[in-house]
Amino acid sequence: MNTQRKPLIAGNWKMNYDHLQALAFLQKLSWSLKNTAYDSSVTEVAVFPPFTDLRSAQTIVASEKLPIKIGAQDVSHEQSGAYTGDIAAAFLSSLDVSYVIVGHSERREYHAETDSLVGKKSAAALTAGITPVICVGESLQQREEQGTVVPLVQLTEVLAEVPEGAEFVIAYEPVWAIGSGQAATAAQAQEMCSHIRSKLRELRGEEVASATRILYGGSVKSDNIAEFMQQPDVDGALVGGASLKIDEFTKIVQYQTGLAE
Numbered sequence: 504m505n506t507q508r509k510p511l512i513a514g515n516w517k518m519n520y521d522h523l524q525a526l527a528f529l530q531k532l533s534w535s536l537k538n539t540a541y542d543s544s545v546t547e548v549a550v551f552p553p554f555t556d557l558r559s560a561q562t563i564v565a566s567e568k569l570p571i572k573i574g575a576q577d578v579s580h581e582q583s584g585a586y587t588g589d590i591a592a593a594f595l596s597s598l599d600v601s602y603v604i605v606g607h608s609e610r611r612e613y614h615a616e617t618d619s620l621v622g623k624k625s626a627a628a629l630t631a632g633i634t635p636v637i638c639v640g641e642s643l644q645q646r647e648e649q650g651t652v653v654p655l656v657q658l659t660e661v662l663a664e665v666p667e668g669a670e671f672v673i674a675y676e677p678v679w680a681i682g683s684g685q686a687a688t689a690a691q692a693q694e695m696c697s698h699i700r701s702k703l704r705e706l707r708g709e710e711v712a713s714a715t716r717i718l719y720g721g722s723v724k725s726d727n728i729a730e731f732m733q734q735p736d737v738d739g740a741l742v743g744g745a746s747l748k749i750d751e752f753t754k755i756v757q758y759q760t761g762l763a764e
């Protein structure tokens with residue numbers, strides 16, 4: 504974490520919770536954050552519910568002025584037209600969606616998404632005023648055979664489609680750490696995030712490299728978040744399973760308490 508960059512704790516709900524559950528969850532989360540004196544000027548919180556929950560999430564966040572940003576889990580790279588089942592970035596921005604995850608490893612694996620497509624999705628999000636959270640990460644085999652290369656190649660290919668001057672967030676999610684309960688060590692996360700920042704410097708210059716937030720994702724829990732956040736190049740977390748539990752997610756958001764102890 505670096506004081507120049509505001510930490511972002513992002514909860515990727517994946518395919519969990521319908522719109523009624525989302526309403527109840529967000530209400531409870533906001534109480535829980537309030538009870539623990541959450542300060543949105545210190546840490547930013549975003550949740551990424553399924554598409555069908557977004558309208559409900561928007562309504563409760565707006566009507567109760569909850570200090571929570573809303574994100575989506577995917578977006579079409581096209582603007583509109585005959586793309587059955589796809590969702591345009593403009594539709595998301597009309598629901599006050601601030602972020603969209605692009606290139607999550609589960610989309611790469613189950614929907615054969617390529618870096619070029621992920622880049623086009625990022626560009627479509629940006630056109631609609633939405634910040635893409637660009638996911639990169641290597642499998643165990645790729646790590647053993649190629650070290651730190653794969654996430655850096657992914658980033659390079661994705662950014663080839665993203666206009667200069669665009670603001671985005673990067674999430675480093677090693678595939679072997681996702682949902683496995685076996686998180687990367689803080690040192691491993693720092694090493695890769697530092698390589699990612701160097702690559703950004705090479706591709707986009709110092710200003711972008713030092714302003715861009717890089718999140719770590721993969722089995723983040725309340726008992727390991729503080730260690731990740733102490734790393735100079737880790738600016739937040741993309742949390743899966745642990746973001747579905749109010750107490751656990753609140754503790755992750757309030758990781759500063761862990762640092763102070």
Ligand code: 13P
Pocket residue numbers: 515607676680681682683684720721722723741742743744745
């Ligand atoms: P887990 O936190 O469940 O490992 O999931 C991480 C993830 O994929 C977030 O996008």
